[in-house]
Structure formats: structure tokens, C-alpha cells
Amino acid sequence: MTPLWRSYWDGYARTPLRLGLVGIAGLELFVESYQVAWQAGDPARYPPSGALSRGLADLPGAPWFVFAMIVVGLVAVARDRSPIAGGLWALAWAALLSEWQTQIFGSPSRNAFFPGAAVLGWVLGQLWAGFVDHDRPRELRERLGEAGMLGCLAAAYVGSCLSKLLSAGAQWSSATQVRALVLWQEPLADWGWLLAYRQAILDDPSLARIAAIATLVIEGGAFLLLLGPRLRLVWAALIFALHLNIILLCTMPYLEPMALLLLLVVPWPRIAGATRLAHPHATDARERPTLPWTMAIALACVMLFAWAVAPWGWRGH
Amino acid sequence: MSSPSRARRLTLPWLVAWSCFAVYLGAARQVGSFFPLSVFDMYQGQAPDVVARVLAVDASGQVHELHRFEGFVCEPAAWRLDRRELARQCGDDHRPLPYVLRDQQQWIDDHRDRSGAAESITIISRAHVLEDRPGAPAARDCVLVRCTATRRGAAP
Numbered sequence: 502m503t504p505l506w507r508s509y510w511d512g513y514a515r516t517p518l519r520l521g522l523v524g525i526a527g528l529e530l531f532v533e534s535y536q537v538a539w540q541a542g543d544p545a546r547y548p549p550s551g552a553l554s555r556g557l558a559d560l561p562g563a564p565w566f567v568f569a570m571i572v573v574g575l576v577a578v579a580r581d582r583s584p585i586a587g588g589l590w591a592l593a594w595a596a597l598l599s600e601w602q603t604q605i606f607g608s609p610s611r612n613a614f615f616p617g618a619a620v621l622g623w624v625l626g627q628l629w630a631g632f633v634d635h636d637r638p639r640e641l642r643e644r645l646g647e648a649g650m651l652g653c654l655a656a657a658y659v660g661s662c663l664s665k666l667l668s669a670g671a672q673w674s675s676a677t678q679v680r681a682l683v684l685w686q687e688p689l690a691d692w693g694w695l696l697a698y699r700q701a702i703l704d705d706p707s708l709a710r711i712a713a714i715a716t717l718v719i720e721g722g723a724f725l726l727l728l729g730p731r732l733r734l735v736w737a738a739l740i741f742a743l744h745l746n747i748i749l750l751c752t753m754p755y756l757e758p759m760a761l762l763l764l765l766v767v768p769w770p771r772i773a774g775a776t777r778l779a780h781p782h783a784t785d786a787r788e789r790p791t792l793p794w795t796m797a798i799a800l801a802c803v804m805l806f807a808w809a810v811a812p813w814g815w816r817g818h
Numbered sequence: 819m820s821s822p823s824r825a826r827r828l829t830l831p832w833l834v835a836w837s838c839f840a841v842y843l844g845a846a847r848q849v850g851s852f853f854p855l856s857v858f859d860m861y862q863g864q865a866p867d868v869v870a871r872v873l874a875v876d877a878s879g880q881v882h883e884l885h886r887f888e889g890f891v892c893e894p895a896a897w898r899l900d901r902r903e904l905a906r907q908c909g910d911d912h913r914p915l916p917y918v919l920r921d922q923q924q925w926i927d928d929h930r931d932r933s934g935a936a937e938s939i940t941i942i943s944r945a946h947v948l949e950d951r952p953g954a955p956a957a958r959d960c961v962l963v964r965c966t967a968t969r970r971g972a973a974p
Contacts, residue, residue: 506832546924592854599853607917609851617854622838629834648831652838659839660846661858669864677948680955681865684946685915688871689883706950727835790833800841807845807855814849817859 508647509730509768512777515643521764522623522650523579526616527572529757530595533613534568537598540605547605553597554604564601570594578623581639584646585631588624592617603815615758618657622649625799632793640778651726651733651765654758658723658740665717676706678713679750686751699750712746719743730766737766868911870945872899872922872962877938884922887967888929889936897963899923904943908960911945936966 510518540547541558549555557563571594577587595617603609626649630642665673672678680703688703690696702709720743725736744759769775807814846855874882899919904912941962946955 504829504832505827506829506835508831546920596853609853609856611851611856611858611860614851614854614856614858618842618856621842621854625838625841626834629830633830644831645834648835649838652835653842655835656839656842656846657856657858660843660856661860661862663843663847664857664859664862668859668862672864673862675864676950677865677867678861680946680948681869682861684869684871684948684955685918687883689873689881700954703946704954705952707952724839727832727839788830790828790830792833792837800837803841804845804848807848807852810852811849814852814855816850 505728506648507730508644509766510647510770511644513770513775514778515640515647517769518647518764519581519623519643520579522616522619522761523575525757525760525764526591526620527575529613529616530571530575530591530598531568533595533598533602533610534564534571536610537567537602537605538564540602544605549605550607551604554601557601564598567594567598567601571598578620584642585624585627588620588627592620592624600813608817609815612755612757615654615657615755615761618653619650619761621803622646622651622653625649625653625803628799629793629796632796632799633791647765650761654761654765655723655726657758658720662717662721662723665720674710674713674717676709676713679709679716680706682751686753695749702750712750716743726766730768734766734768737762865948867948868945869948870908870912870914870943872904872914872919872941872943874967875940875942875959881944882939884941885925886970887939888970889968890926890930890965891936891967892926892941892963892965894963899926899962904962907962908943908945911958912943912960914943936968938964939967940964 541549541554541564544558549558560566571591574587574589574591574594578584578591595613599609599613599617623646626645626647627642629649630645631637634641669678683699683702688699690699702712719736719739722736723740726733741759741762744755748754842855846857849855850857850859872884874884874887876882899922901913901916901919904914904919941964943960943962945958945960947958948955
């Protein structure tokens, strides 16, 4: 009987997955630290707008100190030494960096939220494994970590679709939406074929409407990432195509989720000819879908955290 | 499929994935965006029927992005791209995205007054009217300032 959850990583060491997650998160947060350092150094253009940005502005090298703290956490995750504490440590410092950027730039960098969500999912999966099996075998921890990552990434896309539907309703699928984005962002292009593509969308409301509907369907259907590996691969390819289209039409690169999806859904172990684990974790009692009460409390704590920090949450567009 | 067989297909990773999915979604809806939680609400609102962008027009009337030029010398020298001033000067239809406008101003600031063979350009706000009919959207231009600038990549 085929279980409802499978992964191309099953039966193989997930070390490349773990290192890939850390690499993508580290690179993105390095870029964000660089942006914050540069923006904080130009208060005429990026004036501090809150106590955090005003306080940190006086500390030389503060963005790089924050990044160093993030690296400490990510290294712990990469080495699989205290991955839960390391992940939470990295997330906490990255949250500080994100708030700082929000106060000086005017909005947070949503690019960084994708690896952030993935790290959160990895941590939650690892935590869950510890509650299910006190021996905390790496294979189980990382199997659940992968599941947590995919859960949070799928939620990011479905959340994006929900935001559009709750804000604009069915009107988001109108011919105006995508054409407005193209015109706002960068309607001209140096390459003839790209200019022609953008112009085709601008000139044909039907094409623009199809693009908008496809955006809603692909984002809203991202929960399909949580089913079998083949469907996951197909849907990730659609999301990948969506991001490519956004780059072409609007010059808005979201490379981080694209890299994460590549990491998660492609059968890398088979492609690389990796050796199967000698004693792969079997489907046994530990695989029964159980929610220990301690884990239920941990999940409730995430909700509680969101409620507690809601006054500082950024709401914009 | 009977429910016992369905139950046997449910595994722990499946439960972890869907729980994380539900918790992330629910938590993000409470907070908006607070790292690492986000509702990813970029461009969620309904777009207006008229959208504007600041562009440069060369002497032949061809339209370019501002970043195709450098070495800007504008008159008056203190002129700046300002969203409120732009709407006051050109009307409410001329409201480009704030961060795009800020990036364009930054580009001009960082590429001022390079010595070289400059050409005359006009910086305009172009408001596009989006109607549900085939064909290029109608455009209304509003002249913001006249400058001289050098085409990027041109020999000095």
C-alpha cells in the first residue's frame, strides 16, 4: 500500500538537503545583511523610523555582527549539532535583521522569508522527532525536518494566494492586475524578444487574465507539494515556471524559493547515484501519525508567538 | 477506499507536513509579516485602472528606462522625484510605486554630471490606462523635467 507521504530522499542520507538549506539561508541572509549595512549607512535616503533602527545605527558593524550570530546558528544546523537550538538562534537574529530592514527600507525583504520558513519547518520537524523517539535518530529527525520544510513552503504559497483573494477577491484575476505589475515595474527591455513578450501581455487582456488566473491556481494549489513526490515535482515545476515568468515580466527575482524547491523536489540522490542507507528507517511504530501533547504545545507556541508579535507585524503590499 | 486502509496510508511525515502547513498559515494570518512568518501579501490589492511609471524620452521621441542614461544634469538642479509633488504636478493618475520612484531617484543621484557628450532628454511620468480591450494601453504623458544625460555605454 502506497503511503500518502513519500520523498525522493527516503532511504538516502539527507546531508545534502541539510547543507543546501543552510547554504541557501546563509546566502540570502548575507545579502540582506549587506543591504541593511548599506542602507543603514545612508540615513539621508533610508532614515531610521523606529527605536530599533535608531539604536542600532550607532553601533558600527552591527549588521555584520547580527549576520555573524545568524551564521553561528546555521553552522549548528549544518553540523547537526543542536539543530533545534541552532535553528531557533538563527531565526531570532534573522528576525532582528528583518525588523531593522523594515524600519529603514519601509518593508521587509520577503525573499528572506522563504528560507526562514524552511528553517522553521526543519526545526519543527526535528522537534517532533525528538518527542516521538527519545533516541532522536538522525534519519527520522531529518525526514520530519524535510516534511516540516515542505509544509511551511507550501503554506507560504497558499498564504500568498489567500492574501490576494481576501484583499481583491475574484478581481485579482482581472486583466488589469498583471498588466499593472508589468507597467509599474519595468515595461521596457533591451532584448527584443523580452520586449515583445511584455508587450503581448500588455496588449492582450486575455493573456493577462490567463496569467493572473494561473498565478492564483499555482499558488493556491501549492498544498499539492505535500502529497507524493511525482505530484510534488510537477507542482514545483509549475511554481518554478511562475517565478520565471515573474522575472521575465516584472524583473522581480525570487531565487530563494526556486532554489529551495529544486533542492526538495528533484530526485537528487538517484541522479547523483547516491548509496542507499544500510539500514533505512523502516515504516514502524515511529512512523505512526502521532501528535505528542508536547508537540501540540510547541505548535501552539508558534501561534502564540504570532499573536504576541502581531502589533509589530508588517502589513502592506 | 475503506477508512482503515486510508489510515494505514497516513504516516508521521504526512502529519508533520500538514501540521506545519496549517500552523504557518494560521500564524502568518495573525501577524502579517514578522520573520519568518509572512502572508506574502505583495501586490495583493486590486490594481488601479491607471498606472504610472517615470521614463526618459530622447530627442527622437523614443522612450527609455532612466537607467539607460547616466551623467544627469537637470534644470532646476534641485529637482527630485517625489511622489506627492508628482501627483500635484501631473494629477492623481500619476502615482508610480514608491520604491520604484525611490530607486530611480537614487539612480539619478548616483549618476550625476559625468563629463561627456550629453544629449537632451525629457523625464516624464507616463500614465497607462488599462481597459479590457485588445491593443496597447492608452498613455498620458506628463513632462517632469528636462535634462542632459549620456547614454550608458556611449564613448565619453
